[in-house]
Amino acid sequence: MGFVAMDSLAARLSERSGPHPPAVFDSRIDWSGADAKPSDGMRRLTAHQALMRAYQNRYVVLPMDGSQKGSIVERLQRHYDPNYLAEADAARRTLEDELIVPLVAAIETRAEDTSCEDYVAQLLPRIRDSEPGQFIAFLESSPNRQHHYRNFLIQSSADLLAESSASALGIIGEFGEVQSALFRILIDEFGYGEHGKKHSQLYRATLRSFGLPDEYNGFWHLLDTVSLELHNTIHFLFQNPRNFFRQIGFLLYAETSYQKSTGDHHRYLRQHHKEADARYFGEHAHIDIHHTAMVVDEVVAPLLKRYGAEVGREIVIGAELTAAAFARSDAHLAALGKAIDEADSGVSFGLDASADREQRCRTPDETTPFQPVQIGGIAKIDDPRLFADLPDGTVGREVAA
Ligand SMILES: [Fe+2]
Numbered sequence: 001m002g003f004v005a006m007d008s009l010a011a012r013l014s015e016r017s018g019p020h021p022p023a024v025f026d027s028r029i030d031w032s033g034a035d036a037k038p039s040d041g042m043r044r045l046t047a048h049q050a051l052m053r054a055y056q057n058r059y060v061v062l063p064m065d066g067s068q069k070g071s072i073v074e075r076l077q078r079h080y081d082p083n084y085l086a087e088a089d090a091a092r093r094t095l096e097d098e099l100i101v102p103l104v105a106a107i108e109t110r111a112e113d114t115s116c117e118d119y120v121a122q123l124l125p126r127i128r129d130s131e132p133g134q135f136i137a138f139l140e141s142s143p144n145r146q147h148h149y150r151n152f153l154i155q156s157s158a159d160l161l162a163e164s165s166a167s168a169l170g171i172i173g174e175f176g177e178v179q180s181a182l183f184r185i186l187i188d189e190f191g192y193g194e195h196g197k198k199h200s201q202l203y204r205a206t207l208r209s210f211g212l213p214d215e216y217n218g219f220w221h222l223l224d225t226v227s228l229e230l231h232n233t234i235h236f237l238f239q240n241p242r243n244f245f246r247q248i249g250f251l252l253y254a255e256t257s258y259q260k261s262t263g264d265h266h267r268y269l270r271q272h273h274k275e276a277d278a279r280y281f282g283e284h285a286h287i288d289i290h291h292t293a294m295v296v297d298e299v300v301a302p303l304l305k306r307y308g309a310e311v312g313r314e315i316v317i318g319a320e321l322t323a324a325a326f327a328r329s330d331a332h333l334a335a336l337g338k339a340i341d342e343a344d345s346g347v348s349f350g351l352d353a354s355a356d357r358e359q360r361c362r363t364p365d366e367t368t369p370f371q372p373v374q375i376g377g378i379a380k381i382d383d384p385r386l387f388a389d390l391p392d393g394t395v396g397r398e399v400a401a
């Protein structure tokens with residue numbers, strides 16, 4: 001998106017948020033009109049933040065604390081003002097073309113000749129037999145695993161604090177018996193209406209057990225570009241009904257890989273963080289076995305039977321797009337963790353409370369005068385060379401002087 005358009009979008013998002021907004025109504029992005037020449041990394045970060053804001057407009061959020069100042073009705077009306085929503089939607093098209101469509105195009109060519117039946121038949125055995133992901137493998141030998149795991153929880157919160165809100169957007173409508181199968185999966189995700197069992201609530205319990213706050217959108221200032229890209233890829237699928245069959249591919253890959261990865265996380269937590277609330281992971285390791293079977297037997301198979309191979313190709317594209325996004329995020333967390341662990345100096349582990357939403361952020365490719373920064377939930381870095389060498393997609397939030 002052009003400089004001027006980003007400038008005015010950022011100003012409007014800030015105006016909509018008002019001063020010191022509650023986290024859920026904070027729509028700001030880190031674009032600062034003062035930077036005449038933002039670096040490529042900063043442009044990419046802020047473009048992803050703006051795209052996330054456009055997607056967040058599609059569902060209801062409320063602050064959990066009812067004692068905030070002012071009228072909640074006025075707040076809600078301003079947050080969801082149709083003028084703001086229209087502006088965000090207008091930017092969304094351009095941002096999707098810039099950030100997500102190229103990722104999809106790369107997968108489309110790769111998935112060209114894969115048969116969906118073969119793909120489905122080999123997916124579960126392949127994932128079940130795979131080694132734990134790179135990040136979990138890294139944690140096993142990291143002396144600072146507590147801090148890296150807190151960062152993992154923070155980075156994943158973009159999606160998991162509103163778990164399944166994206167896929168819920170793909171449910172409404174009228175499309176036959178597969179709709180009812182998808183709805184049964186969705187109500188599991190929402191705990192069958194029992195609040196304490198809702199998956200986002202189980203996730204909150206894990207966050208709290210690591211001493212972290214749990215308000216939706218409360219960590220946006222610590223999310224790195226790779227986490228935003230994952231969030232935005234999922235929402236790109238589900239917020240565009242034209243991607244319906246690709247959404248099924250997302251569910252196929254996500255449910256299948258989750259039954260394995262959450263089992264790995266559950267074992268890891270039991271071994272290394274015995275006090276942690278691991279119910280989120282234990283529940284998924286169990287229920288996603290059923291969800292995978294439901295997607296395969298009650299959604300993919302009937303769709304293939306009804307519409308044929310053309311739809312199968314779409315399902316594979318959605319699944320492979322998801323696989324690539326998950327893999328990038330896993331590799332990034334591992335690479336970032338290693339780079340910080342290997343530093344000789346300039347690192348103070350922990351989450352510095354002063355690195356808050358009011359502070360500026362920076363990306364490793366920037367050349368503006370350096371200030372110490374907080375890297376996600378991991379550590380404070382005060383060595384500019386170390387920060388400059390951190391993997392692409394990392395974001396630092398300046399700590400108060
Ligand atoms: Fe879930």
Ligand SMILES: [Fe+2]
Nearest residue numbers: 255287288291
């Ligand atoms: Fe699931």
